[in-house]
Amino acid sequence: MKEGPDIALTASLIGDPARANMLVALMDGRALTATELATEAGVTKQTASTHLARLVEGQLLTREVQGRHHYFRLTGSDVGAVLEALMGISAHRTGHRARPGPRDPALRYARVCYDHLAGEIGVTLFDRAKALGWMSNGEASLKLSNSGRLALTRFGLDMDELESQRRPVCRSCLDWSMRRHHLAGGLGKALLQEIFKKGWARRLPDSRVVAFSTAGKSEMLDWLNLASKPSPGS
Structure with a gap:
């Protein structure tokens, strides 16, 4: 007897090669037009429209209309997380695409995963934050510690606003x-x-690559190292 959500339906939507290419193209959080997504998928505009309608109906994409243009984006970070995980499984079991491209090493180093930092430097940031005791594993999810909240406030984040979301x-x-x-x-x-905002890195145009400057990378690592030291007078 079938129990729980129908994962086969969602899997079938992602599993089509053309639709998969469209979804991956939206992994950087941007909204793209049907024409742009047709190019990414290597299909005609008419075929792309059919695929996009199915993805919207399946709630993997959302459509935004501005004048004559229709834009599509992932419905949320949860969809991005699923795609990121599937890419990891695919890389492990089936290897990379036939045309990884010259930016593949840069993608591995630092990239946007929907709206947050991924790649080698993203993992380093997460590992260091946990080592500093800024967050710990709770019963259902990660929990931010008081010391983490203080350190991130000093870094420049509005934690009250963040926690109100x-x-x-x-x-x-x-x-x-x-x-x-x-x-x-x-x-x-x-x-x-x-x-x-601090100018440590920038997004490359039309790419998920996050390019850190030499100084920016050094400043970020210095911040993570210095964060473990007590502030004057503490």
């Missing part, structure tokens, strides 16, 4: 290239935005 503050996401976890949730998003 309906989205979980801390979540882990399985990194496809590292096969370990990086930080997702509202905190993962806020940290990446602050990294951009």
Whole structure:
């Protein structure tokens, strides 16, 4: 007897090669048009429209209309997390695509996973945060500690605003290239935005790659190392 949600339906939506390419193209959190997604999938606009209608109906994508243009984006970070995990399974069992491209090493180092930082440097950030005691595994999810909240406030994050959102503050996401976890949730998003704000890194145009400057990488690692030291007068 079948119990629980119908995972076969969702799996079938993701499992089609054209639809899978469309979903992966939206992994950087952008909204793209049907024409752009048709190019990503290697299909005609008419075929793309059929695929997109199914993805919207299956609640994997949401449609936004601005004038004559229809834009599509992932419905949320949970869809991005599923895609990231599937990419990890696929890389382990079936290898990479035939055309990984020159940016593949850069994607492995640092990239956007929907709206948070992934790749080698994302995993390093998450590991260091846990080592510093900023968060711990709770019964159902990660929990932010008082020391973590204080350190992140000093870093420049508005923790009151972050904790008032309906989205979980801390979540882990399985990194496809590292096969370990990086930080997702509202905190993962806020940290990446602050990294951009400080000028430590930038998004490459039309890419998921996050390019850290030499100085930016050094400053971030210095921040994580110095965060473990008590502040003057404490």
